[in-house]
Amino acid sequence: MPWLFLLLAIAALAIAFMTASMAVVVVSLLAALVLLGLWILGLLAQRIDTRSRDDVQMLDPRELQRLRELAEARRAEPAPAMEDPRTP
Numbered sequence: 001m002p003w004l005f006l007l008l009a010i011a012a013l014a015i016a017f018m019t020a021s022m023a024v025v026v027v028s029l030l031a032a033l034v035l036l037g038l039w040i041l042g043l044l045a046q047r048i049d050t051r052s053r054d055d056v057q058m059l060d061p062r063e064l065q066r067l068r069e070l071a072e073a074r075r076a077e078p079a080p081a082m083e084d085p086r087t088p
Helices: 002-018 022-052 063-074
Strands: none
Touching: 002 022
């Protein structure tokens, strides 16, 4: 879809160069500028979409809370005493 905006922008520039009317030149150049902006935004949107994570992989708040509670419980447990290997 973004490539369609680029083609339309090129067509608007071609119209601006071929016409003799100043009003058509101004409208064509403005249309080309807007279409080029839309083309760039479309490319950026595609790039962001390809690099974003899938929503299914995201944790829901309940699962996140459960994981926090597990981590807190592990921290609260006393650490097992390490035996000194040098003493028999």
